[in-house]
Amino acid sequence: MNGEGQIYVLSGPPGAGKSTIAARVRADMPDLAYSVSLTTRAPRPGEKDGVDYHFVSREEFQKRIAAGEMAEHEEIFGNLYGTSEKMVRQVLEQGQDLFLDTDVNGAESLRKRFADGVFIFLVPPSPTELERRLRGRGTEDEDQLAQRLGRVKYELSKAFNATYLVVNDDLDRAVAQVEAIIIAGRCRTSRHLKLLDEFQDT
Amino acid sequence: MNGEGQIYVLSGPPGAGKSTIAARVRADMPDLAYSVSLTTRAPRPGEKDGVDYHFVSREEFQKRIAAGEMAEHEEIFGNLYGTSEKMVRQVLEQGQDLFLDTDVNGAESLRKRFADGVFIFLVPPSPTELERRLRGRGTEDEDQLAQRLGRVKYELSKAFNATYLVVNDDLDRAVAQVEAIIIAGRCRTSRHLKLLDEFQDT
Structure with missing residues (x-):
């Protein structure tokens, strides 16, 4: 490889x-x-930050969109979900x-x-x-x-x-x-x- | 399809x-x-023309090479073997x-x-x-x-x-x-x- x-x-x-x-x-x-998604949704009982999602504030999420960091994102029932390009590239670079x-x-x-x-x-x-x-x-x-x-x-x-x-x-x-x-x-x-x-x- | x-x-x-x-x-x-190959080799006992190979004369085979009909051919132990482009295209056209x-x-x-x-x-x-x-x-x-x-x-x-x-x-x-x-x-x-x-x- x-x-x-x-x-x-x-x-x-x-x-x-x-x-x-x-x-x-x-x-x-x-x-x-896989890449752990970012979300503005509140963690549900048992969900771990950095494992199930990276839980961030709406402000933080929107800052990342503005900076062009999000490879994709969508809004579902008022919460933002998305994938960070940087995180994806890190995984790929590790082969x-x-x-x-x-x-x-x-x-x-x-x-x-x-x-x-x-x-x-x-x-x-x-x-x-x-x-x-x-x-x-x-x-x-x-x-x-x-x-x-x-x-x-x-x-x-x-x-x-x-x-x-x-x-x-x-x-x-x-x-x-x-x-x-x-x-x-x-x-x-x-x-x-x-x-x-x-x-x-x- | x-x-x-x-x-x-x-x-x-x-x-x-x-x-x-x-x-x-x-x-x-x-x-x-698959495409039945052409060959100038003599049929072995039990081999059927058009099934195992299309058995053709060396003259016939070389005529086809000259006409650009052969998609590929090779010589092994003095015998020519090859694939006819026309036959391949017929199979592909049938889907x-x-x-x-x-x-x-x-x-x-x-x-x-x-x-x-x-x-x-x-x-x-x-x-x-x-x-x-x-x-x-x-x-x-x-x-x-x-x-x-x-x-x-x-x-x-x-x-x-x-x-x-x-x-x-x-x-x-x-x-x-x-x-x-x-x-x-x-x-x-x-x-x-x-x-x-x-x-x-x-």
Whole structure:
């Protein structure tokens, strides 16, 4: 392996199955590092600062956004969540591969900062299935549903920017595909230049 | 999946383990197509024309080389062996993925004709192990060995051109890596543009 680690980013619209798949991949590949997110949310009982999240004030978080330190961030129910570019780079510089899951906007931001990253986009199997999943929640009226569908369609348009597309019609297969993409990423020739040089030096 | 299939080419110097790994991958992934090679060698008992090889005369083979029809060819013990570009394109146009194993020169020729192919280069784990394997054959004197080693070193310099590098220090792992590369190749976003368009069209 060469010095630098590789960043793998799993994204996709809500309901595509990101967190389920990310948890399975992390369990199967414990050598993948992750980056502890920053948040302005208060710690829940049992959560440890620096382990579950880096808990910071809203002022501190916004200062970091203004300084361009955040590789991606989003606001959920009034709390900010995000990834520090510096922390990601530190992990990569130690030669560790890093695996992140994030929403579509987060992946777009990361793509701008980590152009040689591996971006995996998770999609539902078909437009029909997408609508069925969104309807399945049963908590929205037709107007809200149409709005939500429009939003997801916009997010899906960002899939064209991803390196890889994984269709989540079968959970086991989707997990296997994400893992295959990570294994393949580790086989990229650019990651083995040192070994290739050794063959030429002897 | 989109219309066109993808070509996967496994190459590497002699002794890297190409044929063993190729046979395992073909057994595990029976949906991978292959291209029947052309040869000027006489059929052996039980070999069928068009199945094991396309058996052609030397004149016919050389006519095809001159016409630029051969995607790669090599001469082994006075017989010509090679792959027809036309036959490969026919398989790909049918939407089938094609998996080939070939020597390093063959892969270089294929790379020029199939620029978007996935090229996998197999290497021994280290220079020391390479020499041990070459010595292990025990059939050559020091001069021949040095010549052979120089040749392999030249071939290894072509690894820089490959998309992926697989280090064959453990057969099972090498097979798993080649298979992961093929699975990842099938997840490339460019192969799912039709599905992505469907999401935008509804």
